[in-house]
Amino acid sequence: MSNAPAPPRPYVSPRLGEVLALLPAAVSRFVEAEMVPNDEHWRQQKHVGHEIWRKAGAQGFLCTDLPAEYGGAGGDFRHEAVVYEETLRRGLSGFGQGVHSICAHYILNHGTEEQKQRFLPRMARGELVGAIAMTEPGAGSDLQGIRTRAERDGDDYVINGSKIFITNGYLAEVMIVVVKTDPAQGARGTSILLVETPNLPGYRVGRILDKMGMKAQDTSELFFEDVRVPAANLLGGREGQGFYQLMADLPYERLIVALGGVAAMEGALQATKEYVSQRKAFGRTVAEFQNTKFKLAEVATHTRIARVFIDRCIQDLLEGRLDTATASMAKYWITDTQQQMLDECVQLHGGYGYMNEYLVTRMFADARVQRIYGGTNEIMKELIARSLG
Numbered sequence: 001m002s003n004a005p006a007p008p009r010p011y012v013s014p015r016l017g018e019v020l021a022l023l024p025a026a027v028s029r030f031v032e033a034e035m036v037p038n039d040e041h042w043r044q045q046k047h048v049g050h051e052i053w054r055k056a057g058a059q060g061f062l063c064t065d066l067p068a069e070y071g072g073a074g075g076d077f078r079h080e081a082v083v084y085e086e087t088l089r090r091g092l093s094g095f096g097q098g099v100h101s102i103c104a105h106y107i108l109n110h111g112t113e114e115q116k117q118r119f120l121p122r123m124a125r126g127e128l129v130g131a132i133a134m135t136e137p138g139a140g141s142d143l144q145g146i147r148t149r150a151e152r153d154g155d156d157y158v159i160n161g162s163k164i165f166i167t168n169g170y171l172a173e174v175m176i177v178v179v180k181t182d183p184a185q186g187a188r189g190t191s192i193l194l195v196e197t198p199n200l201p202g203y204r205v206g207r208i209l210d211k212m213g214m215k216a217q218d219t220s221e222l223f224f225e226d227v228r229v230p231a232a233n234l235l236g237g238r239e240g241q242g243f244y245q246l247m248a249d250l251p252y253e254r255l256i257v258a259l260g261g262v263a264a265m266e267g268a269l270q271a272t273k274e275y276v277s278q279r280k281a282f283g284r285t286v287a288e289f290q291n292t293k294f295k296l297a298e299v300a301t302h303t304r305i306a307r308v309f310i311d312r313c314i315q316d317l318l319e320g321r322l323d324t325a326t327a328s329m330a331k332y333w334i335t336d337t338q339q340q341m342l343d344e345c346v347q348l349h350g351g352y353g354y355m356n357e358y359l360v361t362r363m364f365a366d367a368r369v370q371r372i373y374g375g376t377n378e379i380m381k382e383l384i385a386r387s388l389g
């Protein structure tokens with residue numbers, strides 16, 4: 001008789017109740033058929049192209065948590081979470097659905113009724129890929145330092161300036177652009193404009209940036225030279241609301257980054273278990289070494305803690321009580337942990353763990369930026385510290 005303890009009960013996320021039982025399988029089939037076979041090509045060309053966006057929209061997998069009256073699926077964040085998990089546990093970091101959804105949420109939460117009707121149904125169908133353009137060469141963490149200027153001229157705003165590191169920047173067809181409408185007013189002189197980019201005079205996408213990881217993601221520089229947008233594209237219709245609008249949606253954004261971290265750890269753990277059970281050294285499998293067992297035990301434990309925490313955060317979000325400090329804790333702790341765990345998974349792959357054809361290698365490189373974007377982890381600690389009083 002074996003003395004081995006019974007395997008742990010598989011953790012079933014409490015959010016995946018009966019309503020959601022079929023969604024992961026449907027999304028998984030779509031991802032396997034339409035994304036996995038194209039990922040290598042996408043990484044070579046540095047973007048995923050528009051077609052996959054249209055296909056995901058046609059399947060109803062975009063903007064799943066938008067109300068049906070705006071073209072969404074009428075679901076909630078649990079539905080969104082399924083799509084993030086099915087892509088990111090496979091290391092498919094090129095498809096910037098998180099930023100697309102965040103962009104849609106700015107419009108949903110702060111836009112005028114006319115703006116919601118004009119943009120959201122097309123975003124849900126994947127006809128408009130969304131992006132958020134905040135960061136500039138001279139201002140990232142300290143967004144008060146942005147210089148992109150929008151001046152009112154008749155019925156238009158005229159935008160001049162540049163943005164950098166913009167996720168979905170090359171493919172984006174609608175973007176939230178953070179601008180100064182009154183530079184003398186500091187934060188209160190900041191506004192958000194909705195910019196529809198196709199055939200827009202004066203708008204130019206610069207390089208798709210050459211990054212350490214996320215090779216299929218079209219992170220880009222953007223340039224605005226006397227770009228005219230209708231005054232009706234001012235988010236919410238009132239100047240000076242930009243900072244308030246940005247702050248209000250931060251917990252949602254940080255939850256998405258953290259959830260991606262959990263999904264990556266779960267995918268990496270599975271891939272590493274499979275690898276070490278096949279790889280042989282000194283006449284046995286790598287899985288049989290005590291060090292391997294202990295490392296996998298550590299990765300499994302950290303991954304489970306992260307999963308339980310994120311599920312709790314999702315529940316809080318659904319109940320409208322996810323606060324900024326808790327979302328910041330999730331973003332900081334999970335992404336730091338993600339990087340440590342991915343490092344262990346790479347190590348257990350030996351030299352193959354340094355080769356880009358392996359999932360854990362790509363995930364390791366992708367993980368690094370998780371601690372930087374969405375607000376750096378230092379900024380997260382700043383916010384957590386402030387909440388401690």
Ligand SMILES: Cc1cc2nc3c(=O)[nH]c(=O)nc-3n(C[C@H](O)[C@H](O)[C@H](O)COP(=O)(O)OP(=O)(O)OC[C@H]3O[C@@H](n4cnc5c(N)ncnc54)[C@H](O)[C@@H]3O)c2cc1C
Binds near residue numbers: 133135378
């Ligand atoms: C792949 C990628 C995708 C991105 N996608 C987008 C996007 O879609 N849209 C967008 O607008 N931006 C995007 N960004 C930009 C990202 O959000 C910024 O890079 C990030 O906020 C940090 O800004 P920064 O690069 O200017 O660094 P800085 O703000 O210059 O920070 C440099 C260092 O100083 C530290 N620091 C700054 N302030 C403090 C402080 N008060 N206390 C302690 N330490 C501090 C930072 O933590 C960091 O370690 C993306 C970046 C990358 C790399």
